[in-house]
Amino acid sequence: MNKESSEDFEVFCQPCDQGDIRFPAYGYCTDCEEHLCESCFNTHKRPKPLRHHRLLDKDSMPKSLKRTVTKSHATAQSLTKPCLTHIQETIKFYCDDHEALLCSVCVTLEHPTSLCSVKYIPDISGQFVNSREYKDIIECMHSIAEQCEQITADLKQMIVKSNDSLSDVISEIKTSRRVINKRLDELQKIAEESANALKTENIAILKSSETTCEDITRVLKASSDSLKQLNTSKEADMLFIDMKSAMKVINENETLISQLEQTTSNVKEYHFKPNKAILTFVEKVGDMGTLTEIDIKWIHSHKGAINVKTAEDEEMCWITGMVLLNPSRLIITDNRNYAIKLVNIDRKIIISQLQLDTQLWDITSINKDQVAVTLPDQQLIKFVSMSSDKLIEEHKLKVDGDCYGLYCYQEKLIVSFQNCAKLEILDLKGSTLVSVAKFYDENIFNSPDYVKANSSSIYVSDSGEEEVIELNWNGEVVGRYQSFGYPQGLDFLENGSICVSDSKEERCNVQCISHDCREGEIVLKKNSFTLMQSVGVKQIVCCIFLQAVLMKVMPILFKSSNLTM
Known part of the structure; x- marks a missing residue:
């Protein structure tokens, strides 16, 4: 041709x-x-x-x-x-x-x-100039640099507090020393050297962490500046190559950041506890006193959004449950993506995702390292543990119905069922202790979504009955509150009252009701987000982190919460 x-x-x-x-x-x-x-x-x-x-x-x-x-x-x-x-x-x-x-x-x-x-x-390569991936890498580098700055700042405060406490220890040691025999001079010296050694160790930890953070920041800045220059000059090939290389740097530095965070567990606050026996039994005692450790809680504010959508997700996230295991670890249930996700609140990232083969609904903590989730379609309660920041699937309990709401109180599981409209109290082995469906031959529930309990009462949000129902531990109804359109997520406030989300589309608010379910008030309104004077800062956080507030009301409350999709 x-x-x-x-x-x-x-x-x-x-x-x-x-x-x-x-x-x-x-x-x-x-x-x-x-x-x-x-x-x-x-x-x-x-x-x-x-x-x-x-x-x-x-x-x-x-x-x-x-x-x-x-x-x-x-x-x-x-x-x-x-x-x-x-x-x-x-x-x-x-x-x-x-x-x-x-x-x-x-x-x-x-x-x-x-x-x-x-x-x-x-x-x-041409498609990567000013691309979303390029922007994400730059943002990720900036985030890691900010984390380094935050770790250094927090660690400095903790070291100051720890060293101040050790200074007080030394002062107490000297005060105690003045009333005892001179033959304890050697013991005093040992005690002071022990405290000073801890101070030296703290300083070494701080210097090491500062050096690491400075190195990370320097490397990230150099890489970030290079990427920005290549992006500005539209050198697409080199930009693509350096971006891919930068991802490895990011992963390595994220590991270093995680290791730095773990070093804080080695920083303690100390108090000197004198040995009272030393005053009367000087000849018999073997030490001058003991140093007791008190963990210094690493507390700093969490600002900004947390994107809970991952590469494994095929659908838009639909968070139907969440539980805070500790101040920095949040576990959420993503109903549409069949996933349980572990969120590092400090770093604002998903650090572990456990993929299931069915939809899941509510979640509750069993202990500091274990949670349980409900799988309605399979009529199962699945137990999941957290070990070394990994979610690990454990055993499961078969239940009699499509289980939705779940709450663990004093080693008892309170479970709500929608298909048979009932509530059951189980032990941790799955044996039924109490089953509640009727009250004087009348159905109590219509569509019980979520449950919470304290020492005296069990509270159930029933979207079908459009009310919150209070029961005692014998399963008897003792109170109802009906000023709702579609009540779902609920949780306790510090004063014993209950915060409840009303996710009916035309309402979309959060209400605070009294513990006896007799009165209530709206504390978070649709669009306006007006908070009543009676609600404190901790209560506001509780309102935002309601387990099922992320339903129809989800897009509205996300504007004020720490989660995005």
Whole structure:
């Protein structure tokens, strides 16, 4: 077929084209920088001079002659970063499957195009200039740098407090020392040296942490500045390469940040406890006193949004339950994505995700390391533990119905069921202690969604009855509050009252009702978010973190909460 033929191809064999014959391209040689037909492709590596040439198949080859020529010439100078494995080669390709930057040798030996999705960097790099991924990396670097600053600032305050307490210890040691015999001089010296050694250790911890944070900040700033410069100059290839390299730096630094956070557990507050026996039994005692440790709580404010959507999620997040295991670890249930997620509140990231095969609803804490969740469709309660910031699936309990609301109180599980409209109290082995469905032959519940309990009462939000129902531990109804449209998530405030979310679309508010369910008031209104004077700061946080407030009212309350999707 000659060039004047009415049939033509967008990408054709360039060697054959030189002989006035045009065939469709079947592959591409990266060394010759030419497209090849099937015949040329299959015979290309037979001659000895061509045996080491790298070939791309039809799926991986550049898709147009014009782009190939201009791109290869235009980027010949920019593709200069050497391959870490093959120093003599430059990085030209990227493997989507393994998220790896590759040279031609890497493609041939480790990532063949028949097995991996290999892309030629000049073909894809242009889309990364000012891309979402570029912005996310810059933002992530900025976030890590801020975390370093926060860790250093918090650690300084903790060290000051710890050292102040140790200074008080030394003062108390000296005060105690003045009333005892001089023969305890040696014991006094030992006690002071012990306190000073702890101060020295604190200073060493601070210096080490400061040095690490400074190193991380310096590396991130250099990388960030480089990315910004490349992005401004639109050097797409180098930007792409440095962005992918930066992700590894980010991951390494995130690990260092996690290790730095763990070092705070070594910083203690100390108090000196004199040995009273020393005053009357000087000859018999073996020490001057003991140093008692008190953990210094690392408390700082949590500002900004936490994005709870992950790469594994296929649907928009629908958070139907949450529990705070400790001040920095929040566990949430994502109903639509069948997932339990562990949130690091300090770092504002998801650090572990446990994927299930069914929808889940509510969650409650069993102890400091274990939670339980309800799986309505499978009529199961599943227990999950947290170990080393990983969610681990444990045993499960089979229950009699589609379980929704769940709360653990003094090793008893209170469970609400919607299909049979009942409430049960179980022990942790699944045995039924109390079952409640009727009151004087009348149904108590219609659609019980969530439950909470204290020493005297059990509270149930029933969206079908449009009320909150109070029962005693014998299952008898002792109170009702009905000023709702669609009550769901509920939790206790410090004064014993109950905070309840009303997620009916035209209402969308949060109400605070008395413990006897006789009166209540709206404390968070739709759009206005007006908070009554009677609600304190801690109560506001409780209102925002209601377990099921993230239903129809979710988009509204998210504007004031710490979670985004």
